[in-house]
Amino acid sequence: MPFRIVIVGGGIAGFTAAIALRGPDRIITVLEQSRLNKEIGALISLQPNASRIAESVWGLKSELHGDARAIVDEGFRIYNTDGRRDLHDTLKKAATSPDREGDPVVVRTASKVVDCDTLKGTVTLESGEVVTGDLIVGADGIHSAMRKYVLDTEPSALPTGHSAYRLMIPSEVLEKEAPEFCSKINPRDPFTSMMVAQNCRLVMGPGRQGEVYGIVALVPDEQMNEDPNAKQSWVAEGDLSKMLATFSEYPSHSQDLGLWQLRDLDPLDKWHNGRLILIGDAAHAMLPTQGQGASQAIEDAEALGSFFENITNSPSSESISKIFEEIVQARYSRVSLIQAYSRQAAKPATATDDTKKVTMKPDEFMDYNCMYRGAKLWKQQQEVSTAA
Ligand SMILES: Cc1cc2nc3c(=O)[nH]c(=O)nc-3n(C[C@H](O)[C@H](O)[C@H](O)COP(=O)(O)OP(=O)(O)OC[C@H]3O[C@@H](n4cnc5c(N)ncnc54)[C@H](O)[C@@H]3O)c2cc1C
Incomplete structure (x- = not known):
């Protein structure tokens, strides 16, 4: 019998898990509720801990620098992939490519999962169809439907009191329409810039090798002219005129605008039950202050690939x-610390309990984030220390 793997959610976590788990005698199906044909643009940073896995373990260097048009950010010295859509497309292409080991992953869009039997290893789609897997991976994001099949009580993602508008402007439009801004900040330079004004903050940087300029505008909910309770998804559309009322001095040439309410989760009591395991935002949604959300999803995927490597x-x-259990041992404390630190770095934050305070300095924490070498190495080191 082949090893049947069902992945719920075709985001960064879902597709990287699919890439990591590919191998001979494995049938991998990704079930994605959307049609995967609309994605609000935004820049996304992959930090060295994740880009190392994507490039060295999965051999995606040329795809990331080619299809995803990644750039190296010289300002923060962070490896940036450009655009969630580009990165996502690249990962989907790699997962479904006939050129990698094992059969190409089957991607079923418009396939919303509404139920899961963790003991039998089945998920039920909205249509009533039942899909069976030996392994079910819940990679269905911050508002995960799979989470309730793992936990006895279901936690909800906690709002922080801040939201973020995300937008991308073609650099040539910016140069034409906002020459004064461009004389101070060249939108094609590979630098991340941050502009702080009162409680609002703009984090900006180039994408698509300088073709577009991405902006994340962080704003307290009470200053935002939007109803913060109306939009609770990562991927919601924002209203440009309302955003401009908040950032009235900023040029208005965006192609598309997303509104991203900043929410995170407390560490979950468990990540797995029966044949189901949660990964990515479903397991540990975190605030974007460390830019580690996507990178941690990629680390999870590498761990799945490593620990299931010998299952044929x-x-x-x-x-x-x-x-x-081995995956939890390798991943849980690291991810929970990064979640806590990401929360602590957001002020005002939801964290009120000083006993959970992370005491590392920012540069130490950056090292902690970025120097990670993957669960496979972690596992080898554990084996060596057990043998010694
Ligand atoms: C526009 C944007 C910009 C971001 N920028 C950054 C950044 O710069 N740095 C950073 O670290 N993080 C960023 N994040 C967060 C980061 O993208 C996430 O932490 C990371 O992608 C986690 O991915 P995921 O696959 O776990 O979840 P998601 O990307 O949310 O994917 C979950 C997928 O599951 C699908 N799904 C949900 N429920 C079901 C169901 N019942 N059945 C079937 N499918 C389902 C959804 O449609 C979705 O495609 C950003 C997020 C967004 C949306």
Whole structure:
């Protein structure tokens, strides 16, 4: 019997898990509720911990620099992939490519999962169809529907009191319409810039090798002329005129505008139950202050790939549970610390409990984030220390 893997959610976590898990005698299906044909543009940064995995472990260097048109940000010295849409497309292409090991991943769009039996290893689609897997990966994002099948009580993502508008402006439009701005900040220079005004903050940087300029505008909910409770998804559309009322001095040449209410989760009590494991934002949604959300999803995917590496055919639920536990051991404390630090760096934040304060300095934490070498190495080191 082949090893059947069902991944719920075709975001960055879902597609990287699919890439990591590909191999001989494996049938991998990604079930995505949307049609995957609309994505609000925004820049997304992959930090060295994630770009190292994508490039060295999965061999995606040329795809990331080619299709995703990544650039190296010289200002923050952070490797930037340009555009969530570009990165996402690149990952989808790699997951479904006939040129990688194992069968191409099957992607089923317009396939919303509404139920899961964690013991049987089945998920039920809105249409009533039941899909069976030996392993079910819940990669369905911050508002995960899979989470309730793992936890006894379902936590909700906590609002921080801040939202972020995300927009992209073609650099040539900016140069034509806002020459004064461009004389101070060249939108094609590979630097991240931050502009702080009262409680609002703009974080800006180039994308698509300088073709577009991406802006994240952080604003307290009470200063935003939007109803913060109306939009709770990562991917909501913002209203340009309302945003301009908040940032009245900023040029208005955006192609598309997204509104991103900043929410995170407390660390979950568990990540897995039966044959189901949560990864990415479904398991540990975090604030974007460290730019680690996507990178942590990629680390999760690498861990899945490493710990399931030697499984060649349909595994028993006991061996699945054992592997899940190893993944939790390798990942949980690291991710929870990054979640806590990301929350702490956002002020005012939802964290009120000083006992959970992370005491590392920002540069130490940056090292902690970026120096990670993956769960495979972690596992090898554990084996060496157990043998010694
Ligand atoms: C526009 C944007 C910009 C961002 N910028 C940054 C950044 O610069 N740096 C950073 O670190 N993080 C950023 N983030 C957050 C980061 O993208 C996430 O942390 C990361 O992508 C986690 O991905 P995920 O796959 O876990 O979740 P998601 O990207 O939310 O994907 C979940 C997928 O599951 C699907 N789904 C949900 N429910 C179901 C269901 N019941 N059945 C089937 N499918 C379902 C959804 O349609 C979606 O495609 C950004 C997010 C967005 C939206």
